[in-house]
Amino acid sequence: xxxxQQVNPRVLAIRESTGLQTLAAHITQQITQGGKRPFQKVxxxxxxxxxxxxxxxxxxxxxxxxxxxxPELLKDEHFPLDARQRAQKLLxxxxxxxxxxxxxxxxxxPQILETxxxxxxxxxxxxxxxxxxxxxSTGSQKIFQLxxxxxxxxxxxxxxxxxxPTPCPHTxxxxxxxxEVKTVPYQxxxxxxxxxxxxxxxxxxxxARGHCEPRAIYICNPGNPTGHVQDRETIEQVIRFAATxxxxxxxxxxxQDSVYGQDKxxxxxxxxxxxxEKKYSEAVELISIHSIxxxxxxxCGLRGAYMEVVNVDPPIMTYVKRLQITTCPPVLSxxxxxxMVNPPTPGDLSYGKYAQxxxxxxxxxxxxxxxxCDFLNALPGMSCQPAMGGVFLYPRLQxxxxxxxxxxTSGVEADVFYCQRxxxxxxxxxxxxxxxxxxxxxxxxxxxxxxxPVSLDQVLARLRSFHLRLLEGxx
Amino acid sequence: xxxxQQVNPRVLAIRESTGLQTLAAHITQQITQGGKRPFQKVxxxxxxxxxxxxxxxxxxxxxxxxxxxxPELLKDEHFPLDARQRAQKLLxxxxxxxxxxxxxxxxxxPQILETxxxxxxxxxxxxxxxxxxxxxSTGSQKIFQLxxxxxxxxxxxxxxxxxxPTPCPHTxxxxxxxxEVKTVPYQxxxxxxxxxxxxxxxxxxxxARGHCEPRAIYICNPGNPTGHVQDRETIEQVIRFAATxxxxxxxxxxxQDSVYGQDKxxxxxxxxxxxxEKKYSEAVELISIHSIxxxxxxxCGLRGAYMEVVNVDPPIMTYVKRLQITTCPPVLSxxxxxxMVNPPTPGDLSYGKYAQxxxxxxxxxxxxxxxxCDFLNALPGMSCQPAMGGVFLYPRLQxxxxxxxxxxTSGVEADVFYCQRxxxxxxxxxxxxxxxxxxxxxxxxxxxxxxxPVSLDQVLARLRSFHLRLLEGxx
Numbered sequence: 001x002x003x004x005q006q007v008n009p010r011v012l013a014i015r016e017s018t019g020l021q022t023l024a025a026h027i028t029q030q031i032t033q034g035g036k037r038p039f040q041k042v043x044x045x046x047x048x049x050x051x052x053x054x055x056x057x058x059x060x061x062x063x064x065x066x067x068x069x070x071p072e073l074l075k076d077e078h079f080p081l082d083a084r085q086r087a088q089k090l091l092x093x094x095x096x097x098x099x100x101x102x103x104x105x106x107x108x109x110p111q112i113l114e115t116x117x118x119x120x121x122x123x124x125x126x127x128x129x130x131x132x133x134x135x136x137s138t139g140s141q142k143i144f145q146l147x148x149x150x151x152x153x154x155x156x157x158x159x160x161x162x163x164x165p166t167p168c169p170h171t172x173x174x175x176x177x178x179x180e181v182k183t184v185p186y187q188x189x190x191x192x193x194x195x196x197x198x199x200x201x202x203x204x205x206x207x208a209r210g211h212c213e214p215r216a217i218y219i220c221n222p223g224n225p226t227g228h229v230q231d232r233e234t235i236e237q238v239i240r241f242a243a244t245x246x247x248x249x250x251x252x253x254x255x256q257d258s259v260y261g262q263d264k265x266x267x268x269x270x271x272x273x274x275x276x277e278k279k280y281s282e283a284v285e286l287i288s289i290h291s292i293x294x295x296x297x298x299x300c301g302l303r304g305a306y307m308e309v310v311n312v313d314p315p316i317m318t319y320v321k322r323l324q325i326t327t328c329p330p331v332l333s334x335x336x337x338x339x340m341v342n343p344p345t346p347g348d349l350s351y352g353k354y355a356q357x358x359x360x361x362x363x364x365x366x367x368x369x370x371x372x373c374d375f376l377n378a379l380p381g382m383s384c385q386p387a388m389g390g391v392f393l394y395p396r397l398q399x400x401x402x403x404x405x406x407x408x409t410s411g412v413e414a415d416v417f418y419c420q421r422x423x424x425x426x427x428x429x430x431x432x433x434x435x436x437x438x439x440x441x442x443x444x445x446x447x448x449x450x451x452x453p454v455s456l457d458q459v460l461a462r463l464r465s466f467h468l469r470l471l472e473g474x475x
Numbered sequence: 476x477x478x479x480q481q482v483n484p485r486v487l488a489i490r491e492s493t494g495l496q497t498l499a500a501h502i503t504q505q506i507t508q509g510g511k512r513p514f515q516k517v518x519x520x521x522x523x524x525x526x527x528x529x530x531x532x533x534x535x536x537x538x539x540x541x542x543x544x545x546p547e548l549l550k551d552e553h554f555p556l557d558a559r560q561r562a563q564k565l566l567x568x569x570x571x572x573x574x575x576x577x578x579x580x581x582x583x584x585p586q587i588l589e590t591x592x593x594x595x596x597x598x599x600x601x602x603x604x605x606x607x608x609x610x611x612s613t614g615s616q617k618i619f620q621l622x623x624x625x626x627x628x629x630x631x632x633x634x635x636x637x638x639x640p641t642p643c644p645h646t647x648x649x650x651x652x653x654x655e656v657k658t659v660p661y662q663x664x665x666x667x668x669x670x671x672x673x674x675x676x677x678x679x680x681x682x683a684r685g686h687c688e689p690r691a692i693y694i695c696n697p698g699n700p701t702g703h704v705q706d707r708e709t710i711e712q713v714i715r716f717a718a719t720x721x722x723x724x725x726x727x728x729x730x731q732d733s734v735y736g737q738d739k740x741x742x743x744x745x746x747x748x749x750x751x752e753k754k755y756s757e758a759v760e761l762i763s764i765h766s767i768x769x770x771x772x773x774x775c776g777l778r779g780a781y782m783e784v785v786n787v788d789p790p791i792m793t794y795v796k797r798l799q800i801t802t803c804p805p806v807l808s809x810x811x812x813x814x815m816v817n818p819p820t821p822g823d824l825s826y827g828k829y830a831q832x833x834x835x836x837x838x839x840x841x842x843x844x845x846x847x848c849d850f851l852n853a854l855p856g857m858s859c860q861p862a863m864g865g866v867f868l869y870p871r872l873q874x875x876x877x878x879x880x881x882x883x884t885s886g887v888e889a890d891v892f893y894c895q896r897x898x899x900x901x902x903x904x905x906x907x908x909x910x911x912x913x914x915x916x917x918x919x920x921x922x923x924x925x926x927x928p929v930s931l932d933q934v935l936a937r938l939r940s941f942h943l944r945l946l947e948g949x950x
Binding site: 067145246285326 | 484531571575721760773776791
């Protein structure tokens with residue numbers, strides 16, 4: 001690798017980050033070394049990381065995992081009996097009774113795949129899920145990498161393409177850069193609360209023809225960063241579209257536990273698909289992704305996700321599984337997933353505390369989302385669609401032409417420029433919309449609202465102060 | 476993905492497993508369901524999984540990880556004070572003080588990368604290691620995947636090729652299949668204890684010309700599955716070869732903690748390189764891989780590995796780091812690595828117990844390796860090079876032409892056939908040499924000897940019984 005010519009062109013294609021995280025780290029270091037700033041620490045609300053923000057983990061999950069790590073603790077009667085029993089059960093599923101051994105298959109522990117399938121079946125009101133359709137890996141981005149790798153083939157006009165929403169999760173675009181799959185963007189409808197629009201899907205498909213062969217559509221529900229929650233009718237429309245156009249449907253449903261919009265509820269693509277006519281339910285290839293980095297479990301640092309794969313031909317499934325060639329997933333990530341989808345139930349000793357912890361989190365999230373949306377909409381030059389689920393708000397910024405010019409001079413996007421200045425002046429890191437794939441003149445920023453209410457208050461107060469100062473300056 | 480034509484050809488190229496693991500699982504299930512077999516359970520010695528085999532984990536590592544999982548335990552005075560202090564320190568390195576948040580960078584926690592670099596510096600007697608050269612991931616196979624992806628470019632005669640030993644670790648070949656990097660095999664010298672031979676490297680390179688462009692050489696030291704430990708002179712030769720031929724040197728040094736051959740010791744490629752003349756020490760691109768799945772730590776299920784990258788140009792390093800696009804590694808895997816490379820030291824409360832646990836493991840391993848080698852060499856039709864390090868023995872089988880014919884009729888390799896029959900008849904799973912890349916008429920099997928001595932006794936007794944029965948049958 002004496003020169004960049006000897007590096008994989010796909011690796012060279014991975015976009016540079018906007019540098020906001022590096023700036024945040026730099027400022028934090030300055031403060032640590034005694035540098036003076038008008039704030040005492042940097043608050044990062046650009047991504048979903050509830051435990052960084054100070055939200056506590058679910059006690060039951062951590063108790064069981066600690067006992068699995070150090071089985072001596074099984075004798076410790078400070079732990080609730082049901083937690084001890086659960087840890088004992090999980091250790092019984094380990095080869096040699098230890099989390100230090102490889103899982104029995106490269107896809108994990110058969111009993112855990114069964115409990116995931118049972119969870120999906122319960123969630124979907126009885127629509128059956130089968131453990132042999134569950135693939136586990138170290139986080140939803142790893143799952144997504146695996147899928148992109150699986151589906152990439154052809155070149156030129158026959159190269160695999162994938163429909164991707166604008167805006168999309170900010171973690172998605174680097175994965176697309178690195179893959180051999182072409183991005184086919186479709187615009188979500190901001191004025192309709194970021195709904196999916198069928199016409200936009202058809203437009204995207206038409207524009208892609210000749211450049212690539214679209215073979216899949218990616219959907220994020222609840223929407224990241226939009227907070228939109230799809231209704232059954234939309235889901236049916238998307239399924240019919242995928243069926244007609246022969247597209248694999250990738251449903252990213254990580255925030256299924258956090259829907260709080262009035263009269264809204266999460267309905268999975270799987271459930272809707274299996275309640276449609278056979279020509280859909282037996283034909284559409286659907287892959288649904290779920291993770292332990294949800295709003296409620298919020299175990300981002302433990303890294304675990306699964307996908308359920310349906311209607312994919314058995315010979316292809318053989319290869320999906322063969323792609324799991326790196327011996328096994330981290331056992332504790334795998335266990336954390338089991339605990340998330342099989343929490344204590346009424347009657348269990350740990351249930352009361354568990355239910356209270358979850359409720360507290362859901363309440364914080366929904367109240368924060370409403371409060372922050374009202375607050376942002378009251379600011380001049382800012383407008384925000386109310387979120388119905390997920391953990392982000394995604395307000396639109398009306399930036400002055402003066403500021404857009406200034407950004408251009410600095411060589412960055414105007415939304416990045418806005419975020420940089422906010423970070424420098426007030427110590428809060430927002431996510432610029434360009435990271436979510438926005439590249440037109442409608443600037444947006446991304447703001448995670450799953451943080452303790454007192455942190456949110458501070459973030460919003462600082463944002464108002466900065467934003468008004470900016471508006472004044474531009475007159 | 477309605478047909479296999481829509482699946483990535485690289486994925487379709489991943490070889491089918493030999494099916495021995497599936498057979499082992501099948502037999503285990505039969506026994507569980509009351510099926511009669513002349514053994515009570517299956518013993519799998521085909522791979523390195525000490526905790527599956529019944530070896531206990533290192534207490535200090537598990538104590539600290541348990542407290543990190545559930546910080547309430549920090550108050551528990553049953554834990555040694557130094558373990559509690561270590562857990563407190565690690566939690567202080569987490570954003571928000573919790574293992575449930577993402578690490579500060581996508582490559583992990585800066586302080587942990589520093590402690591890894593310090594470990595390497597100590598190990599190499601002062602040759603400096605720098606934290607910015609350390610990349611962490613979920614196991615050495617993931618690291619290897621990342622490297623293959625990084626280096627794959629070109630097509631036809633200019634496609635990247637990599638020199639790989641025969642035999643090589645059995646986990647390597649599927650990774651090569653899936654990558655765009657061509658395998659260029661070089662033969663190790665069985666009669667010289669599986670040493671690397673320079674002539675064989677040149678031969679391999681010559682044979683590859685025209686088919687691909689060799690850009691890297693992979694070396695495994697201590698050898699998996701060979702048990703060979705390279706001396707300084709060989710390492711210097713390999714470094715000169717890599718320098719002359721412009722090859723990146725990938726040193727897989729996972730079993731550096733388990734060298735037990737008389738007068739043998741582990742010397743790292745890094746140390747040797749940096750003690751050579753500048754035209755080597757400042758030029759040869761060296762990547763060294765280490766993992767928590769070693770003989771002593773043996774935390775296979777926790778999944779953690781790092782690579783140290785030296786002499787790679789800064790612009791290329793930028794892309795190596797940009798490849799870490801999946802937010803962060805599992806925090807507990809990362810912590811386990813920190814604990815392995817920074818164990819208790821003399822004077823620490825936990826040191827006595829730690830040192831005793833490590834010593835016990837090393838003693839078991841070296842005694843087992845010697846005993847098993849003598850045992851195998853005493854069997855007719857079997858010969859085994861003594862291992863000097865690592866966790867495997869790799870004996871050669873002289874199979875009768877009758878048996879080779881029989882295998883051919885069954886449609887499998889003769890070594891696979893041998894392993895299948897042994898598994899069926901005696902309940903022990905060995906690894907067939909074809910999984911290690913052997914495809915000539917010199918049949919071999921792979922046998923992990925890092926198991927409790929009593930298990931090894933049983934395995935060897937069953938192997939003798941089966942092997943002699945087989946020899947009798949073939950007369």
